[in-house]
Amino acid sequence: MHMMVLGVSLAFMALIAVTFILVARARPPRSDANRSEARRRQLIWAMVIFGVVVSVASLARWPHAVSAAPTEVVNVTGTQWYWEIDRTEVPQGVPVLFSAKTTDVTHGFGVVDEKGRILFQAQVIPGYENKVEYNFDEPGIYKVICLEFCGVAHHEMVNEFIVAAR
Amino acid sequence: MTAESDFGTVAAMRGVQERRDGAVRLAMLLGGTVFVLMMLLGLVMRLAQGGLVEIDAALFYRIMTAHGAGMVGTATLTGATILWFFTNRHVPLLAGVFWAFLGLFLLGVVFILAAIFVGGYGGAWTFLYPLPAMSGGFWQPSAAALFLLGYVSIGVGFLLLHLEVARKLIAAYGGIGGALAWPLAFGRGRPEDAPPAGVVAAMASTIFNVLGIVVGAAVLVASIVNLLVPGFTVDALLAKNMIYFFGHVFINAAIYMGVIAVYEIIPEYTGRPWKTTRAFAIAWTVIMLFTLSVYPHHLMQDLAMPAWTLVMGQLVSYFSGIPLIAVTAFSLLVYIRGADMRWDLASALLVLGVAGWSVGTVPAIIDGMIVVNKVMHNTQWVPGHFHTYLLLGEVAMAFGFMAWLTRAPAAQERPGAARLTGADRLLFLTYAVGGTGFVLVFLVAGALSVPRRWAVHATQWMPLAQAASVFAALVILAVTVFVLRYLSGLIRQRS
Numbered sequence A: 001m002h003m004m005v006l007g008v009s010l011a012f013m014a015l016i017a018v019t020f021i022l023v024a025r026a027r028p029p030r031s032d033a034n035r036s037e038a039r040r041r042q043l044i045w046a047m048v049i050f051g052v053v054v055s056v057a058s059l060a061r062w063p064h065a066v067s068a069a070p071t072e073v074v075n076v077t078g079t080q081w082y083w084e085i086d087r088t089e090v091p092q093g094v095p096v097l098f099s100a101k102t103t104d105v106t107h108g109f110g111v112v113d114e115k116g117r118i119l120f121q122a123q124v125i126p127g128y129e130n131k132v133e134y135n136f137d138e139p140g141i142y143k144v145i146c147l148e149f150c151g152v153a154h155h156e157m158v159n160e161f162i163v164a165a166r
Numbered sequence B: 001m002t003a004e005s006d007f008g009t010v011a012a013m014r015g016v017q018e019r020r021d022g023a024v025r026l027a028m029l030l031g032g033t034v035f036v037l038m039m040l041l042g043l044v045m046r047l048a049q050g051g052l053v054e055i056d057a058a059l060f061y062r063i064m065t066a067h068g069a070g071m072v073g074t075a076t077l078t079g080a081t082i083l084w085f086f087t088n089r090h091v092p093l094l095a096g097v098f099w100a101f102l103g104l105f106l107l108g109v110v111f112i113l114a115a116i117f118v119g120g121y122g123g124a125w126t127f128l129y130p131l132p133a134m135s136g137g138f139w140q141p142s143a144a145a146l147f148l149l150g151y152v153s154i155g156v157g158f159l160l161l162h163l164e165v166a167r168k169l170i171a172a173y174g175g176i177g178g179a180l181a182w183p184l185a186f187g188r189g190r191p192e193d194a195p196p197a198g199v200v201a202a203m204a205s206t207i208f209n210v211l212g213i214v215v216g217a218a219v220l221v222a223s224i225v226n227l228l229v230p231g232f233t234v235d236a237l238l239a240k241n242m243i244y245f246f247g248h249v250f251i252n253a254a255i256y257m258g259v260i261a262v263y264e265i266i267p268e269y270t271g272r273p274w275k276t277t278r279a280f281a282i283a284w285t286v287i288m289l290f291t292l293s294v295y296p297h298h299l300m301q302d303l304a305m306p307a308w309t310l311v312m313g314q315l316v317s318y319f320s321g322i323p324l325i326a327v328t329a330f331s332l333l334v335y336i337r338g339a340d341m342r343w344d345l346a347s348a349l350l351v352l353g354v355a356g357w358s359v360g361t362v363p364a365i366i367d368g369m370i371v372v373n374k375v376m377h378n379t380q381w382v383p384g385h386f387h388t389y390l391l392l393g394e395v396a397m398a399f400g401f402m403a404w405l406t407r408a409p410a411a412q413e414r415p416g417a418a419r420l421t422g423a424d425r426l427l428f429l430t431y432a433v434g435g436t437g438f439v440l441v442f443l444v445a446g447a448l449s450v451p452r453r454w455a456v457h458a459t460q461w462m463p464l465a466q467a468a469s470v471f472a473a474l475v476i477l478a479v480t481v482f483v484l485r486y487l488s489g490l491i492r493q494r495s
């Protein structure tokens, strides 16, 4: 996902940048008001259709869905500046529900795999029970980091848990 | 009336005009200088993340707070100055209001700097409730309160400026709808009768910035009371909604006000006015509504938010791209293509501003998708996209406006005489290349899951920060020359 996001972004960014450069360098002047207005309409329609398709595709499955009766539950508590996790091990291949709370300010519960990639995250808002679910494909040691600025040792809020093979 | 006294009035009017412009020129000089200073703070952060200088975490986060607040404030200061300057061309504005605005702004800056570097406040420019009151012992509540009072002072200054602009535009164009070109948008008016493009943009950005500041003031007051009266608390999620509504609107207002310089100046180079067409009128009303409703894209990982708000955030993020790309950027390209465009530093920077803004919306929109946001939120992807449309967008427009204010006398009389000389071309390229490299490194770091707002980086990430530091140095070099060039232009004009 991460590299695809980067690739798609860079492609569209380059497209816009190159269009600007080509137009800025083009000679001699040429203008055809009718043609450019027709093009503008095409561009708007293309952007609308593309947007509807991508929006529907990316929201069809609600990204924050959690099971009604989860079997694996982990309670996580953030405090300036450490994470408490009530289990050291969760199973691979089944949905695991993380219920995150904070005792002070807002923290960001972020889970990182062994390759260093962020897999998912949740804001941990004071006064709320913040629930996020994830199904781990791979066994291994996963790191928990803080992804919301919470003060002077924000970057040191690190902990870990194990995903055990089934 | 004798010819002599007639001449006297004209000279007096010119004097008034110049004094008014004097405030604008001074504000841009301050803005440009603060941009350079804040960029130096940015470079220090990048060097620290690259392991090239050592600063303790508390100082890093203070610098981060100063950089964030300073940059957002200065971007909006320069944007509002552009709005003021060009609105003043269409309707006469009270010069005293601008001075009051500048005074309140500077007072706020003093408060903020004192809060950070004397009081030790380091809770970031976003003052996310309840962090200002719960520093874990790293700053006193009084320092946080001083920081927030600085914001209040700046906010009051902006309200004064916007209310003066709104009052005059409403009077001159027959109401809010008239100034927004609604008759044309709704198919009842003729383009010839519509207000100039800059006026429509000024009215729309004034409306949303006022609403943003009012909500910001409410959450600032709540936060200040929370600091002084510890028993007083508010719902953290509600406070976050209000902060991001304000923050999103305020920084977007900077860009939407800055683009007025493009609408007003580029026609001098293309020889054709920027027309208020029906598409333009519709676009600006849509921009206004979208700017006010898109902020939930900052709360996509707040699982307690009602789902519909996050869906709205995702959809509005995407569809906000249409008025920008298909109306402002597209029209700019059509105007340039149809003209024997002469480039000088001013026109090049203004066009770069629209290009950087358009390019920067791509990674922003992609991060505005909930599925992507789950892995990219609060990584360096985020500074990656906002530095693109700020550094290569709003800031480029601001320096473009400054270059135009001080353009060579020949170019002033006949834009066709404008030239992008060898030195200016090199300067422009240094800025563009440095800026592009700098933001690309942030985006790559984000894709590699490097978190944002971390004072200390893992060893394997350090080469990224080191490369970014080199690009940042190029930007700072170019921007320093922009400011010196502007200053010498001001001196030349005075003599």
Ligand code: HEM
Pocket: B038, B039, B040, B041, B042, B043, B045, B046, B064, B065, B067, B068, B069, B071, B072, B075, B124, B125, B126, B380, B383, B387, B390, B391, B395, B451, B452, B453, B454, B472, B473, B475, B476
């Ligand atoms: C040479 C130019 C610049 C450099 C070197 C620089 C550097 C940085 C760095 C290192 C960060 C922190 C990144 C992190 O979270 O890890 C940052 C954050 C930020 N920058 Fe810049 N920056 C520059 C220009 C700008 C400009 C022109 C603006 C706006 C007009 C800006 C606005 C911000 C804001 C709002 C933040 C967020 C602060 C926070 O997270 O609290 N920067 N910048």
Ligand SMILES: [Cu+2]
Pocket: A107, A108, A146, A147, A148, A149, A150, A151, A154, A155, A157
């Ligand atoms: Cu944190």
Ligand SMILES: [Cu+2]
Pocket: B248, B294, B295, B297, B298
């Ligand atoms: Cu936003």
